[in-house]
Amino acid sequence: MSRQNPAKPVPEARERLLLRLYIVGEAPNSLAAIRNLEILFPGGEASGQSVEITIVDLLKEPLRGIADGVLLSPTLVRLAPLPVRRVVGNLSNHGAVLLALGVVP
Amino acid sequence: MKVSNRLQTFVPGLDTLTDGGLPRGRTTLFVGGPGCGKTILALQILVEGARRANEPGIFVAFEERSREIVANASAFGWDLRRLQKDRLFLLDAHLDTATVQGGAFDLAGLLAGLSAKAKELGARRIVFDGIDMLLAQLDDPAAERVELLRLHQWLYESGLTGIITSKIGQADPTLSPRYGFLQYLADCVVLLQHRLVNTVASRYLQILKYRGGKASCNEVPIVVTSRGIEVAGFASDSLDHKVSPERVSSGVPDLDAMLGGGYFRGTCVLISGAPGTAKSILAGAFADAACRRKENTLFVSFDEGSAQVVRNLHSVGIHLDRHLESGRLRMYSAHAGARPAEEHLMQIRSLLDAHRSRCLVIDPLSALTNNGGRTQPRGNLDRFMALERRLNITTVLTSLLEGFDGLREASSASVSTIADSWIHLSYAIQGGERNRGLTIIKSRGMAHSNQVRELLLSKRGLHLTDVYTAGGAVLMGTLRMEREEQERAARLKDARALEEKRRLTEESVADLTSRLEALRQERDDREQDLKRMRGERAGDVGTRAMHAGEIRRMRRGRSTGKGSAPARPPRRKT
Numbered sequence: 001m002s003r004q005n006p007a008k009p010v011p012e013a014r015e016r017l018l019l020r021l022y023i024v025g026e027a028p029n030s031l032a033a034i035r036n037l038e039i040l041f042p043g044g045e046a047s048g049q050s051v052e053i054t055i056v057d058l059l060k061e062p063l064r065g066i067a068d069g070v071l072l073s074p075t076l077v078r079l080a081p082l083p084v085r086r087v088v089g090n091l092s093n094h095g096a097v098l099l100a101l102g103v104v105p
Numbered sequence: 106m107k108v109s110n111r112l113q114t115f116v117p118g119l120d121t122l123t124d125g126g127l128p129r130g131r132t133t134l135f136v137g138g139p140g141c142g143k144t145i146l147a148l149q150i151l152v153e154g155a156r157r158a159n160e161p162g163i164f165v166a167f168e169e170r171s172r173e174i175v176a177n178a179s180a181f182g183w184d185l186r187r188l189q190k191d192r193l194f195l196l197d198a199h200l201d202t203a204t205v206q207g208g209a210f211d212l213a214g215l216l217a218g219l220s221a222k223a224k225e226l227g228a229r230r231i232v233f234d235g236i237d238m239l240l241a242q243l244d245d246p247a248a249e250r251v252e253l254l255r256l257h258q259w260l261y262e263s264g265l266t267g268i269i270t271s272k273i274g275q276a277d278p279t280l281s282p283r284y285g286f287l288q289y290l291a292d293c294v295v296l297l298q299h300r301l302v303n304t305v306a307s308r309y310l311q312i313l314k315y316r317g318g319k320a321s322c323n324e325v326p327i328v329v330t331s332r333g334i335e336v337a338g339f340a341s342d343s344l345d346h347k348v349s350p351e352r353v354s355s356g357v358p359d360l361d362a363m364l365g366g367g368y369f370r371g372t373c374v375l376i377s378g379a380p381g382t383a384k385s386i387l388a389g390a391f392a393d394a395a396c397r398r399k400e401n402t403l404f405v406s407f408d409e410g411s412a413q414v415v416r417n418l419h420s421v422g423i424h425l426d427r428h429l430e431s432g433r434l435r436m437y438s439a440h441a442g443a444r445p446a447e448e449h450l451m452q453i454r455s456l457l458d459a460h461r462s463r464c465l466v467i468d469p470l471s472a473l474t475n476n477g478g479r480t481q482p483r484g485n486l487d488r489f490m491a492l493e494r495r496l497n498i499t500t501v502l503t504s505l506l507e508g509f510d511g512l513r514e515a516s517s518a519s520v521s522t523i524a525d526s527w528i529h530l531s532y533a534i535q536g537g538e539r540n541r542g543l544t545i546i547k548s549r550g551m552a553h554s555n556q557v558r559e560l561l562l563s564k565r566g567l568h569l570t571d572v573y574t575a576g577g578a579v580l581m582g583t584l585r586m587e588r589e590e591q592e593r594a595a596r597l598k599d600a601r602a603l604e605e606k607r608r609l610t611e612e613s614v615a616d617l618t619s620r621l622e623a624l625r626q627e628r629d630d631r632e633q634d635l636k637r638m639r640g641e642r643a644g645d646v647g648t649r650a651m652h653a654g655e656i657r658r659m660r661r662g663r664s665t666g667k668g669s670a671p672a673r674p675p676r677r678k679t
Binding site: 022023024025027029030032033036058059062063064065066069070071072073074075076085086087088089090091092093096097099100 | 196197198201203204205206207208209210211212213214215217218219220221222225242
């Protein structure tokens, strides 16, 4: 999870947003995170920006979290645009999540 | 004690303290302030378990990065990289400050991953180091409890033996609300503390709780040695050690004679005395004699550097330098106050192990009993000495006693009861001089001289002089010499008088003999006379008659006798 170039200001917002959400089965925080993502990015887009989300269930791939350095669940990782960013928690704090992901509402 | 429900920690002393180890398959909590040894202790239990019990382990590090942990571990000789191949898993759970918190989270993902990892590795032990760092992220007491319960539940179901370490307030950790909940979840709670005792930083361990087991609840000192943590002195002690009838020389033949052959091997000898009474020299003589017997010896010096000790002993004919060169002798110098007494004792123990020493000198031991370890010096020393005895190491301790009331002070330090033999050196001030006196105060199991001797130092070594007593006091120095001189003079005088008397008697005998001879001669003569007189009696009468006839004839003018009178024999005068 190396951080590469420091974040460039605004242009990145136009790129496609590639997200990965690590969940643990049907744990309440995990279910809440999925629901919050649906609210934040209805129809797979945000402010006209396309959003692609993959979900990793750590109950099915338990070693994946350790391998990827994901310890707390749920964890949302922004894979693109770079740099990689992480948001931990059930994503109920929408403002903080959007800010962290660099999405301009 | 069932072995099955205990997990051996292999931490020296800890298994004794806990009557077998930590509760197996349960959770143990290590709490304490920063720098008290929680992480080292937890890691040590994992490493030793992996190495010695072949029980793989997982270390989840919330506080330190794994590469820091690997580096720290190498200082104790733990090769984590090698263990990491198949018996140890280090999980870097250091929380990234760049991580944004976007709502409530939990440990379910981590625990799912750890379950898989534990299965893959066959892990038996797991450490969560610095759980407080994780809990601080939750920033919610309710969430904290939920996650701790989750962790507890997971540990319980996993069958792993868990160790959770947590930093909790420095002053009194047990008053912290977080501690209250943590200790409730744990089956065993170990409190580690780091505090200053008389300006010396000391570490302590205390078992606060042990569900379903008996464990000593005393606070015990722990020390960090080059091999990790040790619980000072608890490495299984017993007084039932083998005793040896073998004697080893004290290095001073006269002292050996006083002791009836020397010290017993494997015993502890205390040499006490005021400054300058030659305690170090006596200890040095012992070390020298041990090295000459080809026995590895460790000389621990707290007063002076090694070179200084060697030089000082040189002046009294004890040459340690050659033993140092041959490796027979190892010297260790340290500032007594630099570390707690327990750490010094542990250091000495590891040196003894490494050097395979059979004899040990600690000069002076009082440097240890007087420093910050004062709270427990006696207990540690006791246990330390018990170990030396079990290993059959002969130990000479010197104890510096201020002032001249040495005996009382030594007793207060209680060192004297540890020692099997106690030799006290003192100054005796007599006739304006200060001389060294040596007394054997006690010597367990041996007939020993009860006399005070004078200790003499010279280039040729140490000697104990004969005792001169006068009016119940032992004479030393000039007084002793005067006394010796007096006695010599008296003896001389006696000899002369005797000679004179003999001469006179001889003369008298000679005189008497000659007088006796003369008398005998006279007696013989008289006897001769007597004999002659007896033979002459008849003739004399005839002669007289003849004489009478002659006279008559001369008077009457006519002869009546016949023949002439015999001539008288010459009368011999004596």
